[in-house]
Every structure is written in structure tokens, then in C-alpha cells.
Amino acid sequence: MNDPRSTERLLPVWFELEAPSSAPDALRDDIYRATSRIRPRPAWLARLKGNHMDVITGGAQRRDARLIPSLLVVGLLLAIVATAVFVGSQRPPDRPAVVPPVGPSTSPARASTGPSAAPSPSAVADATTGFPYPVLEVIPGDDAMWVSVGSEDTNELARSIYRVDPITADATLVVTNFDVAPSSHVVFVESAGSLWVTAETDRMLRFDSSTGAARGEIPLGAFPLESAVGFGAVWSPSYDDGTVTRIDSVTGDVVATIDISPFRGEGVRDVAVGAELVWVITPRQDVLVGIDPATNTIAREVPLSTGLHCEVGVLAGRVWIEDCESTAGLHVIDEAAGRELGRFGAEIPGLRTPFHEDGGVAWFLSGDEVPPLSTKIIPVDIATLQNANRASVDLGVEARNMSVGFASLWYASGTNLHRLSLDQFKQN
Numbered sequence: 001m002n003d004p005r006s007t008e009r010l011l012p013v014w015f016e017l018e019a020p021s022s023a024p025d026a027l028r029d030d031i032y033r034a035t036s037r038i039r040p041r042p043a044w045l046a047r048l049k050g051n052h053m054d055v056i057t058g059g060a061q062r063r064d065a066r067l068i069p070s071l072l073v074v075g076l077l078l079a080i081v082a083t084a085v086f087v088g089s090q091r092p093p094d095r096p097a098v099v100p101p102v103g104p105s106t107s108p109a110r111a112s113t114g115p116s117a118a119p120s121p122s123a124v125a126d127a128t129t130g131f132p133y134p135v136l137e138v139i140p141g142d143d144a145m146w147v148s149v150g151s152e153d154t155n156e157l158a159r160s161i162y163r164v165d166p167i168t169a170d171a172t173l174v175v176t177n178f179d180v181a182p183s184s185h186v187v188f189v190e191s192a193g194s195l196w197v198t199a200e201t202d203r204m205l206r207f208d209s210s211t212g213a214a215r216g217e218i219p220l221g222a223f224p225l226e227s228a229v230g231f232g233a234v235w236s237p238s239y240d241d242g243t244v245t246r247i248d249s250v251t252g253d254v255v256a257t258i259d260i261s262p263f264r265g266e267g268v269r270d271v272a273v274g275a276e277l278v279w280v281i282t283p284r285q286d287v288l289v290g291i292d293p294a295t296n297t298i299a300r301e302v303p304l305s306t307g308l309h310c311e312v313g314v315l316a317g318r319v320w321i322e323d324c325e326s327t328a329g330l331h332v333i334d335e336a337a338g339r340e341l342g343r344f345g346a347e348i349p350g351l352r353t354p355f356h357e358d359g360g361v362a363w364f365l366s367g368d369e370v371p372p373l374s375t376k377i378i379p380v381d382i383a384t385l386q387n388a389n390r391a392s393v394d395l396g397v398e399a400r401n402m403s404v405g406f407a408s409l410w411y412a413s414g415t416n417l418h419r420l421s422l423d424q425f426k427q428n
Contacts (some may be wrong), residue, residue: 010080019035086332122411123396125418127169131162135412141190143208147171147417148188158186161195163209166406169419174212178205191229192249196236198224205237206252218252220245223267230273231293237280239267246296256296262287274314274335281309281321288312288333302338302406304331313353316362316382320353332385344385348378355404356425361388363425365402375399379425393424 067348091295097254121128127163131152136158142423145166160176175195178186184199190209196218197205204218204227221238228235233255234247242263248256260268266282277290277299286307290300302319310324314335321331333339343377345351350367357363361379375398379390397418399411409420 022278120416122418124393125420127419129164129169129171129417131415134415135417136402137187138401138403138410138412139189140403145410146190161188175207185224189227189229189234191234196227196234198236216252218247218254228271235271236279237268237271242267244268244271258296259293260289262301263291269310270312272312272314279312279319281312283308283310283324300338302333303390304340311353315354316357322353324354356422358426361390
């Protein structure tokens, strides 16, 4: 024990046995506060705040003077980048801009330089016009074809109307920014120099078809749907109150509001102009109603076989009714006799009402249900309701909307409007 080295050997052993494993809480807090200001800082922070040991050496006020120019350069670069980002974010969105097509009328036409405006031709079309947004409705007018298209905010709701020259297929923007609710479904017709627009409200908007200028509003029934033009009038069906409003297409005056009593309070779903009568249907009542335009009264009621009726069309002395569920085929009604002849086309997928007649043959649109999805036009003998001895026409695209006007079939596919001469369907 007298060995002086024994103390050196025993002290470490004693500390291991008796010393606490960590400092008391109060002491640990004091140590943290005392050393927090001298802990190493990141290099960039140390340069700004001074050397991390300045609190000990008394040099806390020292700064690296060479750092100031570098900081000024960095700040200037950041300001330039921030300004460029802000200016870029303020660039106005692309707007539809109508431009003429290049080349002859048989080449693809272009309606706009906006997004998706480059036309994509159909295999059999003799002209194609590209629009900036999807084409939603195709309407024949007095001296031109008319289409409605979507917008930057919606692809399924019409927000602009274009005039399409029937010869050159050039498109001109006429009406945009309708005064309607953002979720409104817009439909329209053209007649007597005016565009007649409805948007699921109890009014119709009227625009000049040359200038696009607003020409007033016309009161309608509740929840108006697609209108029809004929007998010098616009006929607007109202789904919620079971009426049809007749509007003078020259003056814009409401001539009559016709209550369709055979529908028993059900809403009017669709309207079509025939040779002598205006025909209307409703989904849940198995009756076709004819309105006499001379008296604005109900002139005929035709019983229908059971179905859920959604669309009506008139062609070649027949009234054709398409059910909401198209698997049962079309109702075929003799227009003059006022009686149903039967059903047609239950075996044909996607069959729609016919659009053209030539030589006793009616042409129907039919879409394949199995991808790749294509659209075919099939010929049917009107007298026998059997497939005619003609070749069908494969458009090569899915035609969602179509109409006949100016000796051509016009059909829309996405952002494209295609034109096909009706000579394609003439009897050889």
C-alpha cells in the first residue's frame, strides 16, 4: 500500500465504481447552456456569425470582409431567377384562334392554333377540321354547319360555337363565354340568322349568328333540352314540366306553350320535325305524340311497344325511336298511318336513328362494342327493314356526333370534324 503507484491504480477503479453514469439534470442543463455558444457551426454559418470560438477568445465582432461581395452576387442571381419564375407564371392561357386551312378544300382544315388543334383525318373523309377542344354537337344551319366545342376547363360541356363553311370546311369562332353556370350542359340550334342556346335553365339565349352578339333571352319551361327547327319555329322541349315551347324564329316571340297531357306529367325528352307534325317522346310513357303546327295542339297519339324512349328522328316516311338502352333495337312507326311497324336492329350493336335515305335505302350509324372501336354506316332497305345489297362504310374512327347538311355527312371524333360527301351513299 506504500507503493506510490497504488494510488494511480486505485483511483480509476474507484471512479468506475462510485462515479454516477451521467451528470445530474441540473448540472447537465448548466453544461449545455455554457457550451452551446461554442459548439461547431456549419461553415457557411460560422462565416456569417464569426469564428465559433469567438466567445472564448473575445473576437465575436470579427467578420470575413471577403464574404460580402460573394453574398451580393448570390442575392442578385436569386432575384433574377425569382423574377423569371413569376413572369412565366403570369403568361395568359392559350385561346382558340381561328386560322384558315392550307391547300385545297379536300385537304385537312385547321380551326385553331390552340391545344390539340392539329386535325387527324378520317380514312374516308374528304375534309377534316381540327378544333382546340372536343367537338360536342354538330348542327346544320341555314347557310353553314355549326359545332359546339368544350373549353380549357371542360371537355364534356360546350363553351364555344363555331361556324363551318360547307364548301371549304373553314371554321370561324362566333360565340364564347356563355352566361351560364359552370356545370351547365349547353345545346343549340341555328335558324333565321340566330343561334338559339339552352343550358338547362328556364330560358333560351339568342345570339346573332353573324356577329355573335347577344340578342336577348326567351322564357322557357323547366329544364329545357335539345331543340328542333321547323315550320318557321324553334321547338324547345321542357323535361321537368312536360311542355313544348314554340318560338318564332324571326321575332324570337313565344308563340305557344303546349302541354303534352298524354305524358301524364312525365317530362318531354326529345322532339323531331316530320312532314306534317312535330313528334315528341318521353322515356316512361309508351306513346308517341304528334303536334299540329297549324293549331299548336296535339293531333296524334301513337301507342308504342314497351321501352325507355330517349331519342326520336324522322326519315323516309318513318318515325324512328331509339330507347335509352339500345339493345332492343329501334321502334319503327309509319308516319302517315300513325302506327308502329315493329322493331328493327336489336342484333346490331350501337344502332342509332338513320341519317340519310337514297333510293329506298336508309343509312344507319353503328358502333362496334369490341376494341379497336370503329364506327360503321350500314344500309337498310326501308320497305323490308333488311340489310340492303350495298356495302357498308367503315369511317375508321368513333363518330360521337353527326349530322347531314349541304350534301355531306358531318361527323365528329374527338377534336376533329370530318366531312364526307353523300355521293358515297348513292345507289350505283
